[in-house]
Amino acid sequence: MTAQLMRLSDLEPRTAGPPPVEVLAATKMFGNGVRALEPIDLTIEEGEFVTLLGPSGCGKSTLLKMIADLITPTSGGLRWWGGDYGHVGEPGKKLVFVFQDATLMPWARVRANVRLPLDLAGVPRAEADARVDPALALVGLGGFDHCYPRQLSGGMQMRVSIARALVTEPNLLLMDEPFGALDEITRNKLDQDLLDLWFAKKLTVVFVTHSIYEAVFLSTRVVVMAARPGRVLREVRIDAPYPRDDAFRVSQAFAAYARELQVLLAEASTAGTPQP
Numbered sequence: 001m002t003a004q005l006m007r008l009s010d011l012e013p014r015t016a017g018p019p020p021v022e023v024l025a026a027t028k029m030f031g032n033g034v035r036a037l038e039p040i041d042l043t044i045e046e047g048e049f050v051t052l053l054g055p056s057g058c059g060k061s062t063l064l065k066m067i068a069d070l071i072t073p074t075s076g077g078l079r080w081w082g083g084d085y086g087h088v089g090e091p092g093k094k095l096v097f098v099f100q101d102a103t104l105m106p107w108a109r110v111r112a113n114v115r116l117p118l119d120l121a122g123v124p125r126a127e128a129d130a131r132v133d134p135a136l137a138l139v140g141l142g143g144f145d146h147c148y149p150r151q152l153s154g155g156m157q158m159r160v161s162i163a164r165a166l167v168t169e170p171n172l173l174l175m176d177e178p179f180g181a182l183d184e185i186t187r188n189k190l191d192q193d194l195l196d197l198w199f200a201k202k203l204t205v206v207f208v209t210h211s212i213y214e215a216v217f218l219s220t221r222v223v224v225m226a227a228r229p230g231r232v233l234r235e236v237r238i239d240a241p242y243p244r245d246d247a248f249r250v251s252q253a254f255a256a257y258a259r260e261l262q263v264l265l266a267e268a269s270t271a272g273t274p275q276p
């Protein structure tokens with residue numbers, strides 16, 4: 001990672017290609033009558049780190065899963081790199097989803113856990129193994145490949161989960177509150193390492209969190225959502241230079257963004273009407 005400070009304007013756009021994700025008036029109504037999402041319009045540009053922030057039930061996970069094509073919109077649609085989902089997975093258009101739980105196979109060593117997506121894709125064992133080591137090194141777990149998940153802390157298990165995502169060499173990383181279950185110190189460290197990874201690998205990231213502080217620290221842009229029904233309330237660009245470190249966390253700029261998001265979250269929590 002460069003030691004030179006970069007502003008957002010230095011980072012974008014990383015390519016002139018179509019945006020990795022366009023959400024086009026997409027809605028979601030579940031079978032039980034819950035209107036999880038009102039029409040959402042959202043474009044994620046290449047190289048952005050976009051965070052979905054909002055109170056419980058505002059549809060953050062539903063929107064993220066729609067972006068991963070795990071949930072189909074009730075109306076409206078999405079485009080990925082300018083086309084339909086059929087093109088996702090082609091070179092330069094790879095997407096991966098990281099869940100809140102590490103979801104590791106407890107009976108398998110770290111190496112086998114990280115190699116899993118390559119095994120499933122039929123990548124020859126020697127080639128797959130060769131890709132595991134750099135992925136583990138990227139998350140700071142070089143040398144832990146022979147451990148079982150139970151021998152690792154919660155933070156280390158999340159790192160394995162991220163390595164398992166990185167081994168597929170994604171362009172777009174979708175993360176559903178990946179560090180929500182971790183203590184604050186571990187979470188801060190993983191946030192820092194994730195930012196370094198995002199920067200080094202030129203990833204595009206869409207990240208879900210409840211935490212204002214995590215959103216400010218990580219994001220180029222925060223999308224604040226409100227509930228009942230789920231919708232986008234406001235977007236806030238976090239125009240602070242990268243790389244960001246602990247000095248940013250205690251800066252006036254950080255506090256000002258946190259205050260702004262706090263006010264919006266309070267608004268998001270009171271807005272809306274009860275529904276089934």
Ligand SMILES: Nc1ncnc2c1ncn2[C@@H]1O[C@H](COP(=O)(O)OP(=O)(O)OP(=O)(O)O)[C@@H](O)[C@H]1O
Pocket residue numbers: 030031032034035036054055056057058059060061062063210230
């Ligand atoms: N499969 C489902 N069937 C019915 N309703 C659902 C389903 N999934 C989510 N919902 C409802 O849709 C709304 C949005 O849920 P979602 O999980 O997307 O919100 P969220 O903002 O991610 O919440 P949290 O922060 O608590 O994870 C909620 O009212 C939820 O109960």
